[in-house]
Amino acid sequence: MANSSTSSVNTPILESSSRCLTECVTTAHNFEVIRFSKLEGMGAGKFINSSTFSVSGYDWNKAAHLSVFLCFCSGATGVKVEYTLSLLEKDGRVSQTASIPYTFQNVGGYWGRDKFIEKSKLKELLSRNGDCFTIRCVLTVMKEPRTEDLGTVIVPVPQSDMHTHFASMLKDGEGVDVTFSVGCQLFSAHRCVLAARSSVFKAELFGQMKETTMKSIKIDDMEPAIFEALLHFIYTDSLSSDVDRIVALQHLFVAADRCGMDRLKAICEGKLCHRIDVQTVATTLTLAEQHHTVHLKNACLRYLSSEGVLRAVKETDGFKHLTTSCPSIMIDILDKVDPPSRV
Structure with a gap:
């Protein structure tokens, strides 16, 4: 007789894995409207347009009045998108926002919000923003999904945190070997870090100039807050949150040029262009x-x-x-x- 227990024996199940990926391309476009009140009475059915901007081979623009729409200007039809329309005040604060998913089937088609903001709220915004505002469109184009084999091992790699280590090193003061006197304040830093980030500091700290052997260097014609923001960028490659006012950006722009820091100078220039x-x-x-x-x-x-x-x-x-x-x-x-x- 056959042993019936053999039918209950567990056999290993071979497994494989795959994954469906939908690639996305995202960009943002800012459309500034100045002296909006001058557009009153322009006529029913008329509107103003932003310039055309491209995302992944598709061209778009957005029309803005009390309603806001995204217009599909050119490219292959049937494109699926997700976009967020935001109304920004002069200081960059968001007053109104709308997130919209849509599939554009025809070139020239548009979709958005016909009641984006109430007229009474818009007038309040204009009164405190010099009769102007900015509409920001963050647009994501979804490409056709594709399937990939997961036969190989994927090891997750954490985001780079090098900037946090450098920021801590500056804050803790460990290993500092040079001090700057700016106004009535003193700032300690590391010669090697400064020299690596700025050719001007490199010449001052390791060249033939007198600062080579000095442990304290006096900085003239610069406010302490601006020098602190300069050090923050040197160690973290990011702009300090304290630098937001136009005057502060102007001073930091000058300091960046003075220290030969082209990236910081360009960042300040870009922000000043919008302020x-x-x-x-x-x-x-x-x-x-x-x-x-x-x-x-x-x-x-x-x-x-x-x-x-x-x-x-x-x-x-x-x-x-x-x-x-x-x-x-x-x-x-x-x-x-x-x-x-x-x-």
Whole structure:
């Protein structure tokens, strides 16, 4: 007789694994609207557009009034997207947001929110933001899913935390070998770290200059808070959260150029390009001209070319300083504000 127990014997089950991946490409586009009240009464069915921006081979733009829509301009149809539309105030704070998933089947199609913000709330926002706001679109395009074999072992790798170790080293003061006197404050740091991050510090600390053997170096013409922000970037490669005001960004921009730190200078330049207003455009333009930054200079000139802006800027102290310190820039301003007519 056959042994019936053999039918209950457990046999090993061979297993394999695979995974479905949907690749995503994300980008953000900011659309600034200045003097929104001038658009009142433009007519039913009319709207204003942002410039076209591309994500993964698809072109888009967004139209903004009391409603906000994303328009599919070009590319293969049937593209699935997820996007967030946010209304930003002048200081970058988000006042309104909407997250939207959608599949665009036709070029020229659009989708969004026809009641994005109530008119009464929009008027309150405009009154405290100089009649302007920015609409930010963060758009993710989902590609076709694909399947991959998981036969190989995947070891998760933690995110880099080197910057936190350097920040702790600066905070704890372990191994510091040079002190900077800035205003009435003292800052300790590591010569090797400074030299590795700045060619100017390298020349001062390891070159033939007198600072090579000095343990204390005096820094003139710089506020302690700006030097602290400079050290923070040197050790962490990130901008300090304390540097948010336009004046602080201007000073840090100058300090970065002075220390030969091109990445920090470019970061400050980018932020200043988005923080231009009537009271600061002249001083920002002066810095752009003195420190040879084309993008920041062009951003200031574009702002000055807006209707009525130059008249208001002329009343500021910064404009008086601009005319005396950089008189040649007046030609660029006139060419931008009142370009010569073509024959």
